[in-house]
Amino acid sequence: MSKKGFSVLQKSVCLFLTLALVAIPTLASIQTNQQPTDYIQGAMDGDLAAKGDPLWLVGGLLCGLLAVLYCYMQSPTPPAITLVGKSQDYVLGYTEGYKKKKGRNALYAWIGWGSWVVVYLVVILPSVDTN
Amino acid sequence: MVRSEERMKGCLKFILVGLLLVGGAKPSAADFVRTVSLDFEREVIQKDKKEKLTGKIFYLSPLRTIVKIEGPIRQWIIYEKNEMTIYYPEDKAAFHMIFQYSVSLPFFLAFLRGLKEDFGLSEMGYSLLKYEKKNSRLISVWVPPKKAKNIFGEATLEYQEDKLVRQEIKDPQGNVSNISVYSNHVSFGTSSFPMEIRTTYASTSPGSTEVVKFKNAQFNADLPSEIVVFKIPPDVKVREVQW
Numbered sequence: 001m002s003k004k005g006f007s008v009l010q011k012s013v014c015l016f017l018t019l020a021l022v023a024i025p026t027l028a029s030i031q032t033n034q035q036p037t038d039y040i041q042g043a044m045d046g047d048l049a050a051k052g053d054p055l056w057l058v059g060g061l062l063c064g065l066l067a068v069l070y071c072y073m074q075s076p077t078p079p080a081i082t083l084v085g086k087s088q089d090y091v092l093g094y095t096e097g098y099k100k101k102k103g104r105n106a107l108y109a110w111i112g113w114g115s116w117v118v119v120y121l122v123v124i125l126p127s128v129d130t131n
Numbered sequence: 132m133v134r135s136e137e138r139m140k141g142c143l144k145f146i147l148v149g150l151l152l153v154g155g156a157k158p159s160a161a162d163f164v165r166t167v168s169l170d171f172e173r174e175v176i177q178k179d180k181k182e183k184l185t186g187k188i189f190y191l192s193p194l195r196t197i198v199k200i201e202g203p204i205r206q207w208i209i210y211e212k213n214e215m216t217i218y219y220p221e222d223k224a225a226f227h228m229i230f231q232y233s234v235s236l237p238f239f240l241a242f243l244r245g246l247k248e249d250f251g252l253s254e255m256g257y258s259l260l261k262y263e264k265k266n267s268r269l270i271s272v273w274v275p276p277k278k279a280k281n282i283f284g285e286a287t288l289e290y291q292e293d294k295l296v297r298q299e300i301k302d303p304q305g306n307v308s309n310i311s312v313y314s315n316h317v318s319f320g321t322s323s324f325p326m327e328i329r330t331t332y333a334s335t336s337p338g339s340t341e342v343v344k345f346k347n348a349q350f351n352a353d354l355p356s357e358i359v360v361f362k363i364p365p366d367v368k369v370r371e372v373q374w
Contacts, residue, residue, distance in 0.1 A: 075374040080215055080234040083226075084208060085184040085200050088219050091226055095372050102374070 042090035046097025049078055052104030060112020068113055071106040163320060164246060165192050169348040173238060177339040188239050189358045196235050197358055209361065210235045218363055225363050228372040238328060238343040241311065245324040249273075250288055250295060257286060267291055284308065294323040307333045319350045 059067035078098050083091050167190040175182045186200040200206040207218040213233050218225040244250045249259075249271075256276030263270050269290045275283040284301030298311045309332045313325035326348065330341045363369060 075231065077228075077230040077232075077374050079237075080210070080230065081237050083217060084198070084236065085182075085202075085204055085206065087204055088222055088224055091217060095226075095374075099374065 036089040038087045038089035039093035042086070042093025042095075043097040044093075045082070045090075046078070046094035047100060048097075049082070049094075050076075050098045050101035050104060052101065052108050054108055056105045056108035057112040057115075060109035060114075061116050062112075064113050064116060068106060068109040071109045072102065074102075076101045076105065163351075164322075165351050166190060166354050167243070167348065167350055168352060168354060169242075169345045171238075171343060171345050173341065173343045175339060175341045188236065189354050190239070190243070191354065191359070194233070196239065197361055198236055198239075207361075208236075216363065216369075218367065223364075223367045225367050225369045226372050227369050228374075238330075238341070241313075241328055241343075242324055242345060245295070245316075245322045250298070252286060252288075260285070268296070295325070309333060317348055324348065 056067065056071060059070075063070075078094070083094060086094070168187065170187050171185065173184040183203065184200065185202045186198055189197045189199070191197075194210075194212050196210040198208040198210075200208065205219070205221055207216075207220065209216040209218070213230045215228045215230065215234050216225055217228075247254065249257075252273045256279065257273040258276075260272045260274045262272070271288050271290075273286045273288070274280075275285075281303055284303050284305060286301070287297075287299040288295060289297035294316045295313050297313070300308045300310075302308045309330055311328055311330040313328055315326040316323040317326055318324075324345075326345045328341075328343045330343075332339045332341070
């Protein structure tokens with residue numbers, strides 16, 4: 001490739017990168033702005049209400065995998081009053097945000113069970129007399 | 132003097148126990164309330180934020196409640212056992228949700244508890260711990276069932292002239308969770324229903340207050356036919372919500 005051709009190629013690449021750096025954030029902002037405000041508020045409120053219950057740590061510790069399984073089987077539900085007087089978009093956002101609660105409860109149960117396994121392997125098992 | 136005081140206390144206990152027993156033998160007010168309809172206005176004040184809700188409530192015994200929200204948005208909410216349906220008539224859209232427990236509008240449940248002798252606490256498994264008379268009020272303290280002691284704390288009810296005027300709920304740690312003040316009672320049969328409920332939340336939402344005002348309460352009146360046979364129109368898109 002000649003020097004002139006290479007210079008043209010360099011300039012094209014630079015122009016492309018510059019345009020890309022400008023276009024990507026703009027596109028992202030347009031996408032966010034298209035989401036209704038009520039939906040975003042609902043999703044945030046649902047996410048906030050979906051904080052996991054630390055009691056599942058105890059459940060995982062005491063009941064092991066049974067607690068984890070039970071966690072996935074049951075469906076936590078939010079207070080019914082939360083959605084009263086709210087728009088359709090808010091309800092949609094809230095229900096999406098709240099769905100994370102089951103997973104968060106399960107995470108606590110997994111940690112509880114995992115802690116029991118670690119204690120067993122590190123403390124209990126070595127102390128067992130194999131003779 | 133000591134003996135006569137002891138005799139008086141003994142008499143008072145006997146009378147109170149007797150009244151409780153007799154009260155229990157009467158037919159419950161819930162047995163003869165078939166329908167309730169009333170208007171409501173609910174305002175929640177939290178820090179510098181205010182939320183207002185207005186509408187009408189229609190109750191069909193025993194487990195169906197239909198709420199017509201008129202502001203800030205037009206919405207119908209149908210509660211039936213553990214199912215809730217939210218319907219937007221203008222958007223022709225609805226959500227159907229199933230809960231783990233029986234659901235209804237909490238402030239309307241507080242209104243309906245006037246139907247129960249002890250505000251429904253015994254039905255929920257609560258036991259009476261103690262009672263006393265202070266000034267003109269009868270104060271009773273209730274403890275939750277053993278299996279729920281990690282979830283619920285003590286409940287204190289204050290009655291004045293057979294009307295519930297104050298309720299205090301504590302959390303399992305003994306901290307006050309919320310205090311409700313009931314006023315402007317209306318009577319139906321042997322029951323009294325508060326037309327204003329003012330609740331302050333201490334531990335769950337610090338500084339938040341909910342004020343609910345009811346009006347035009349009607350008991351056992353014929354409800355509009357659109358309420359009695361209410362069904363979501365077939366052309367409405369119903370979204371099933373899975374939690």
